[in-house]
Amino acid sequence: MTATATRVLVLNSGSSSLKYQLLDMHDGARLAAGLVERIGEETSRLAHTPLATGGDTRETEGPIADHTTALKAVAAELAADGLGLDSPQLAAIGHRVVHGGLQFTEPTVIDDAVLTEIERLVPVAPLHNPANITGIRTARALRPDLPQVAVFDTAFHTTMPEYAARYAIDVATADAHRIRRYGFHGTSHAYVSRRTAALLGKDPSEVNVIVLHLGNGASASAVAGGRCVDTSMGLTPLEGLVMGTRSGDIDPAVTFHLKRVAGMSEDEVDELLNKKSGLIGLCGDNDMREIRRRIDAGGEDGARAQLAFDIYIHRLKKYLGAYTAVLGRVDAVAFTAGVGENAAPVRAAALAGLEQLGMAVDEDRNAVRSDEPRLISPEGSRVAVAVVPTDEELEIAQQTYALVSA
Structure with missing residues (x-):
């Protein structure tokens, strides 16, 4: 990463949607934000807002077949604002991943082994992790040279003591099937609890x-x-x-x-x-x-x-x-x-x-x-x-x- 690389693209991939923001961590400024929705349908929609210039939201409609096509469309919108994914100022892509189990207690640079572990957690997060994985694979294919980081919704809650995290069921059964309380919305709870302390x-x-x-x-x-x-x-x-x-x-x-x-x-x-x-x-x-x-x-x-x-x-x-x-x-x-x-x-x-x-x-x-x-x-x-x-x-x-x- 170069000294001038201070931008982070945040991706939140849903089963048929892709939310994103581009931020400059030098000052926390939001440079762009948007949403691709109804991916895989005939009436897909992309709404992109160039926040850096204060421009109006640009909306386009039409079929977007998959997340790869969606991210390429997002990259084209960013490039039109001079904020392309090929910019040397882009330091990393951060991915929201809903379930990190007990393995991932902190943000983690994604490699093949990490992606395999995230895939292993699909049975306990079947509605969310598959979409998150799709977003990761798509971004890695477009920028294989760029650090990709997973930030887990569950990570903030891994500090729960065992007596709060365990259900009162047979321990062997629970452990065999990873049944316990993980918690979600962790990035929000972490941010808000810190901001509340600062407010006081x-x-x-x-x-x-x-x-x-x-x-x-x-x-x-x-x-x-x-x-x-x-x-x-x-x-x-x-x-x-x-x-x-x-x-x-x-x-x-x-x-x-x-x-x-x-x-x-x-x-x-x-x-x-x-x-x-x-x-x-x-x-x-x-x-x-x-x-x-x-x-x-x-x-x-x-x-x-x-x-x-x-x-x-x-x-x-x-x-x-x-x-x-x-x-x-x-x-x-x-x-x-x-x-x-x-x-x-x-x-x-x-x-x-x-x-x-x-x-x-x-x-x-x-x-x-x-x-x-x-x-x-x-x-x-x-x-x-x-x-x-x-x-x-x-x-x-x-x-x-x-x-x-x-």
Whole structure:
């Protein structure tokens, strides 16, 4: 890597999508960002925003057969802005990889052996790792000379003690099939917990934080002195909080019951719990803005939306209480991601009645909308309540650059 190579391209490959950002780690500036969606369909779409020049988003539609074609299209868009993948200023490509198991606890330069290990984890991440692998292979083929770094969603949670990470099932069976709690959204929890400490003017090692990452997927973590000691997602991203389309915590016997009584197949149960449950299963909507609109409108439809909202909030309160007990001392609660950053009613309802735990929101502060990290708790509160916009792409870029420039 040359001394002038300070740019990192961050790739987040989904099964039919490719999200990307190009950042300059000299000053953290975003140079470009975009999304390719509906890869493999006739109506694929690429939206590219040249952030360095402040230009308008360019959109193109048409068939994009596969991820290789998608990345080549992205490279062409970047080249049109003078930011091509062949630039000597490009230091590395950072890849979001959802599942790293216990093998990968830190960002890792990808070689053939590392890629083989990521492939071995596909059985515990069948919805995510295959797409991540496709993105890695595509990028390595286009720039085989460039360092490619995997940053794992699970890595931040590998500091969980065994008593938090293990399920209470037969140990030999669990070990044979790698069944344990891994946790996800780790890059977001790492970033937000550090930013929360900075907001309080403290080092992360001095602060205990409960992070609530509330998007369509949602997870909570208990972070003690910068280290994750518990998190709500488990073997898969299905466990934990009520989410947009996922059930979160559920009696495991429900799956047996559905197979025996309803005659549902394993795939049908999987689809029910992952895609037809959570908020959308409860009220038909997984957009919190629409749910709040329905509540405000009242009537029978509003009552159904209210019940979904109440179930969502009840689960949040349970985790806030549980993680308060786990941490012993809570210095801050941080809300992040789409719902956490933008839904003031969710924040207010989640902390309502928790004043004995030192948790409360100031109504006026909570109502303020901003893209900046901010405190929304009353002055002098025992527990600081913060809204901290997450930045997983920046976190991936920082970890990638730190590794390749060491």
